[in-house]
Amino acid sequence: GGALRVVLGDQCARDIAALRDLDPARDTVLMMEVQEECTYVPHHPQKIVLVLSAMRHFARALAARGVRVDHVRLDDPANTHGFRGEVLRAVARHRPARIVATHPGEWRVLEDMRGWEAASGVPVEIREDARFLCPLPRFRAWAEGRKSYRMEFFYREMRRMTGLLMEGDAPAGGQWNFDAENRSALPEGMAPPPPPRFAPDGITREVMALVAARFGAHFGALEGFAWPVTARDARAALDAFIRDRLPRFGDYQDAMAAGQPTLFHSLVSTSLNIGLLDPMEACRGAEQAWRDGHAPLNAAEGFIRQILGWREYVRGIYWHLMPGYAAENALGAGRPLPAFYWGAPTSMRCMAEAVAQTRDLAYAHHIQRLMVTGNFALLAGIAPAEINAWYLAVYADAFEWVALPNTHGMAIHADGGLMASKPYAASAAYINRMSDYCRGCAHDPKQATGPRACPFNFLYWDFIARHADRFAANPRMALPLRSLARMDPRNVAAMRAEAGRFLAALDG
Ligand code: SF4
Incomplete structure (x- = not known):
């Protein structure tokens, strides 16, 4: 045979x-x-x-x-x-x-x-899965003997190895990373060009009927399905991104806006992750757009870093550290996942927006995942297994190799800092700066106690106080710890009491 x-x-x-x-x-x-x-x-x-x-x-x-x-x-x-x-x-x-x-x-x-x-x-x-640009033995060789794994250093090696955005031995533009330029909020009235939609053909419609009949009870809307399901459509989606959205992708990479679920993001992750699109082709396309003067360097570099850096790095981390990785719980988090992750009503507009678009599109961009749903899970101490399973279930691009390190390591710090040198914890000030969610929210992003207090505020300070001993050893946490120490103890006690009531209600 x-x-x-x-x-x-x-x-x-x-x-x-x-x-x-x-x-x-x-x-x-x-x-x-x-x-x-x-x-x-x-x-x-x-x-x-x-x-x-x-x-x-x-x-x-x-x-x-x-x-x-x-x-x-x-x-x-x-x-x-x-x-x-x-x-x-x-x-x-x-x-x-x-x-x-x-x-x-x-x-x-x-x-x-x-x-x-x-x-x-x-x-x-x-x-070996040759679709990835960094073979697993190569990642292991890089990771062996390190106490922590920083994406930035891995990424530089990948840039050198592939020659992407390189000018001889130096990074294009004299800098490896232009993230500092990629933090603008979306200006009022700016309407990002919508990504192309791929209407279901006969094969997809047949599958949709099958899925509706068998898995209709799963969280998520089926109607409106518009993902590329062939290599040709995936290529068209990449081309449309490079043409229409890449030039501003960098500037607004971290922005969030109500009613704007996709902004300038590429949405190529589903295609990359199931094999419809070649990662190197996507990187080369963005590099060419920069060389042609169509997209600025901060945009091309930001996009390429997601694929050549982050995507390869989290895959390496996953295979290097599994199976023990999934079981780590450095912050001792054990709270069940609140019902609003599955669409139950919540007064927090940022959470409601992120969950509603997740239900409708099986998509949220990375800042929503990291700084809204992930940040909340971190602050509230949701059990890693529960929040990890949620991310794995609800996003169309989520496969365990990519979802687990992103949530477990980056979002909820369950690995104790192997990936990120500090937890991505933020109060409402961050969400308010990067989005328009807080306008029209029942909560006030400037209040930390009282009837209109934003949960992200009292949960944030409760989180810092709860883990103060652990964070004392981390110089990158010195600033929030100093702020906490300078606060009026009565104020801290009031916020922690508010957090206690809020979390008890969440569990009830
Ligand atoms: Fe979210 Fe708080 Fe802003 Fe409301 S006020 S949208 S809960 S950060």
């Missing part, structure tokens, strides 16, 4: 490692739609549609090239709804001499994959 080549739902790339050296005459490509992958966390219905529709389009494109594809459908009555069970059934059908797979994006799936050989009696080869 030939090879059984396994392609997972987030591996819909023509040049995926498992398909290298494919022999169409003898090999079979196995694709599996299994219930377990849709429900181990309650994935947003749009995310399930995204992955299943991309798989079906990808399978069709392979078949059109004369490749034999064995595509197990979700509604196949014989489906065992787990990868191992489906691999075993496929082995019985095809009697392959070997199984070839690409390294998956989740520890859980890698463990499953490692059991395929013993379960089937067929040798299994798991290949």
Whole structure:
């Protein structure tokens, strides 16, 4: 027999490692739609549609090239709804001499994959996922022996390695990072160009009906699905971003605005993460736009850093530190996730906006994730497992390799500072400066006690006070600790009492 080549739902790339050296005459490509992958966390219905529709389009494109594809459908009555069970059934059908797979994006799936050989009696080869620009052994070599892992230093190595935005040995523009220029709030009346929408075709509509019937109870709206599900649409989405939004992406990267869910963001993460778009192609496109004078350097650099820096870095962190990483809980957080993360009403407008657009679009940009929903979870001490599962479930671009380090490490500091040198904790002043949410909110961003106090304020000071001993060792926390020490103790006590009442009500 030939090879059984396994392609997972987030591996819909023509040049995926498992398909290298494919022999169409003898090999079979196995694709599996299994219930377990849709429900181990309650994935947003749009995310399930995204992955299943991309798989079906990808399978069709392979078949059109004369490749034999064995595509197990979700509604196949014989489906065992787990990868191992489906691999075993496929082995019985095809009697392959070997199984070839690409390294998956989740520890859980890698463990499953490692059991395929013993379960089937067929040798299994798991290949490095070459879609990533930093091979895992290279990341390990970089990380070995470091006490903490700072993205900035990793990113510089990646710039040198790829030559992106380099002028000889020096970074273009004389600086590695232009983040200081990327912190403007959105001016009143500025309307960012909307990203293109990709109307569902017949395949996607069929998947939407299937998902509505099976996973309709999951949090999230299905109607309005408009994500790219093919490589061609993903390329069109990238081109539209570079043309229309990249020039201002840098300036307003950290801005938030009510009714403006996407601003100047690229929305390419879903396509990158399931294999429809090549990360290097996205980076080169942005670099070219800068070289052509179409986009300023702070925009191109900011975008490239997200992909070449952050994206590669969090993936390296994930595989370097799993499986222990997920279990860390440096701040001892244990509060259950409040119901408003699942759409229950809340008087906090910033939270309500972020959650509502998450429900409608399966998308929020990174400042909303980090400084609104993430910041709240950090301040309120939400249990890492609960908030991590939420992020993994509700965002269309969330796969564990990328979601876990971003939430666990960056947003809620559960790793105790391996990734970030201080917690990304902020009071209402930050949200008020970077957004227009506070106007028209029931709370007053300038008040920390009393009936209109903003929860982000009293929770922030309660958080600093609660962890004061721990933070005393961190020079980057000296400023908030000094401010706390200078406050009137009666004021601190009042804020902490307010926080106590608020958190008790949250738990009740
Ligand atoms: Fe959010 Fe507070 Fe601003 Fe309201 S006042 S939008 S709760 S930061």
